[in-house]
Structure formats: C-alpha cells, structure tokens
Amino acid sequence: MNTITTLEELLAHAHALESEAVERYEEMAEQMEVHNNPELAELFHKMAAVERKHVDKVEHLAGDNPLLRLAPWEYRWQTQEAPESVPVGHSHYRLTPYHALSLMIACEERAQAFFAEVARATPDSTLRTMAAQMAEEETHHAELLRQWRSRYPEPEPGWEVDLDEPVSQE
Amino acid sequence: MGKPEVITPKHTAKDYKSAVKPVWCPGCGHFGVQSALFRALAYLDLPPQQVAVISGIGCSSRLPNYTACYGFHGVHGRALAVATGLKLARPELTVLTVGGDGDGFSIGGNHFLHACRRNVDMTYIVMDNEVYGMTKGQPSPTTPPDWDSKIAPGGTGINPFLPLAVALASGANFIARGYAGDPNDVARMLVEAIRHPGFSFVQVLSQCITYRPEEKEWKHSVHASPEEPATTMVAAAQRLVGEDSLTTGVLYKGERLSYTAHIHPVQRSLAEIEESFVL
C-alpha cells in the first residue's frame, strides 16, 4: 500500500532513504574495522560516501523548501526499514566484496521498486515524473554495481565457516 | 491510512551515537535495537544529557558505551537496582535499562520481579536472544528446552520462562514485544514505553547469529498483534499466557501510579552527618 500523495512527501522519503543508507553503510564499515576485514571496511565507507552525494542531491532538489521529517514508523516503505538500508542481520564478518556488492545491488533494487510503485500509484503527473526518474536512477545504480561485482568470482559455499571458535569476552 | 505524522525535532539519530565502535558480531540483532533506540530518542527530541542508559553485563549490556547519553555499565544482573536508585534520586532524567535475557532473567531475575512491583517510572529493554551470547552460548531462561548445543547436549529439557507474563504478574505497567529486524516498529514501542508512566518492559527478540543462527528465521515467524493493548490485568493475562512468544506489539498498558521517592528536607547539616560517622 502506498499513500504518498505530495511532492514534499516523496522528497521526505527520498531523503530518509538515502540518509539511512549512509548510516547503515557506515555502521557496516565500522563492523568490518572491528572484525579486521579492512577491504570490506573500505568498500562500505566508499558506498556511504556515494549515498551521501545522493542525500545532497535530494536536498538540492528540495531547494528552499524545508524537507519534511516523519516519525520513523510513518514512512510508507514496502519493507521493514528504508529500502536502501541493508537489513539488520544480513551482515557477517567474513563477507567478501562479492557479497557486499550483492547486498548493495539488492538495496538499489528495493529502492527502484519503491519509487516505481509511487510512480505507478499516483494520479499526479508531476509526482509520477519525479518518482519515475528516481526509479530510473536506482536501476542505473544497480547496473553499475552489477558491473563492479562482475570483477569478483562468486565465493564457494562455506565461505562463512571459521575454524577458530569465537572468543568469550567477560 | 491518514496523513503521515510530520515531526520537527532538533535531534537526529546520529546525535545519540558515541565514538565507540560496537564489538557485536556483524549481523547481531542488537544493532537493530540500537538503531531503534536512537530513532526513538530523536523522535522524542530528548537531549542526550537528559537520558541515562544503565546496563549489567553481556553483549547487549554494552549498549551504554555506544550511546552519547549518560551511561552506567554495571554489575551482572544488577542494572535495575542501579537504575531504580538513579531515577529516584534524579527523577528529571529519562532512565532506560538495557540488557540481555541472561542478565535480566537469570542472575537478575529477582531484581526484575521487584522492579516490576515497585513501578518506578523507567523503561527496561531486554534484548532477548534466548542464549548467553557473551560467554559462548550457554542456554538462558528463555532458551527452548530442546535446543541442542555442545554445552547442553539434547537440550536442557527445562521449560522457558515467560518474561511478559511474569512482568504482568509482578506489576509492570506497560508490556510490549518487538523484533530487532524491524527497528522502526521497535522505535514506536520505545516511544510509547518511555512516555507511559511507571515501569515499562519491552522485550525485543534480537537474533544471535553466532550461537543461535536459526534465529534468522524470526523474520518469517514474528507477527504483529492485530489487537489494541489490553488495559486490564485480566485481559492481559489471557493474552500473555499461552501465546506463541512471537507476537509483537504493545500488549498491555496499565494505569498503576508510579512510585516516587518521598524526599524529606535534609534535617541535619553535612558537618553533623560527618560527625555521626566518626566513631
């Protein structure tokens, strides 16, 4: 169900979607730093920086109009969290670049589906045009990420197995 | 569905995050609880210095270190005792207690009962992964009896504790259950819990991906209650006893008056008090 009816609401959603993506990628970068996976830490920082540019872009689109903030549970996502955030529980300390890029592609695909649905459901032509444009951009991002991922081989099953037991802390 | 609620807080979730990087395993549900908490505090627009996050020991109990609020990482199982003292001494603070099922229901079980009974105005968040995460996967009071592990081959065979029913019977004034994979929904519950007077208890199912990887399936099995919160103990008891432990939502909102300290004006000067300590 989608009830985004105004341009302000669409921009509010786009802004939250990109800002929360930045936060989640930064969180995952920190996780990888803590768990000694520097290659992935760098990749997630890089992606956070890309998403930050998308936040700026939405702010630019809003111009002088203040961006609305909604209560966290009031956003009309079709998913539990904002669609461009990697869901809690999908991270792992032994992730490879192939996995990370797959998670990122899935984020762009969910964002695409979200904007496409807004465009499909609205009778307002200005809203439809902007939402369709946003959906198209997400398609493009997913495509770029797919090209990036193609440089890495798909990891063998069992990639997450660690023969060292976890350490007890306290 | 009506118009979404527009908010204008000065704070954002980031304002509550400290510079300390969590040591939780990537994929741990506790990250979802942390996100939910920061979103709830930003929604309530509470300055970080007006909030105190108190904990015991466990992976979950590390949360105070990761917040920019005041925090106290205390002794295993004793978080509620510390929090009670703090709230009575500094009633203007928003006091939150956080921890795990081991911390809150095993070693801290007695404090849990009496914190519910006292009904001091604070919120207790239990990040329940149905295992002792920090000490390498021992069964906890909420672990299913047939959970097979190296440390309890074939399972413990012991019935799990029902934290929500126990909280109700002991006098908690607000009872909710959330799921860490849905931080926005947990944020909504935390906002209600913090606003509700008295002792509010929020159990958050928070998967341990290291010792209980099967908990990843929670995302398919948790389901939101279609009902409004119960408002009487009888209605709540019918709801909480015999339920499947995977129903999320605010399940009970009571009307008990919260306990406040009866602070008497200081009768004696500091010098007199000091004198009484001199043998």
Ligand SMILES: Cc1ncc(C[n+]2csc(CCOP(=O)(O)OP(=O)(O)O)c2C)c(N)n1
């Ligand atoms: C007095 C005392 N007894 C035992 C311990 C060992 N200990 C540390 S954490 C813990 C249990 C943690 O489990 P839980 O509270 O469920 O938190 P989680 O790590 O799963 O988040 C135990 C038994 C301790 N630190 N202090």
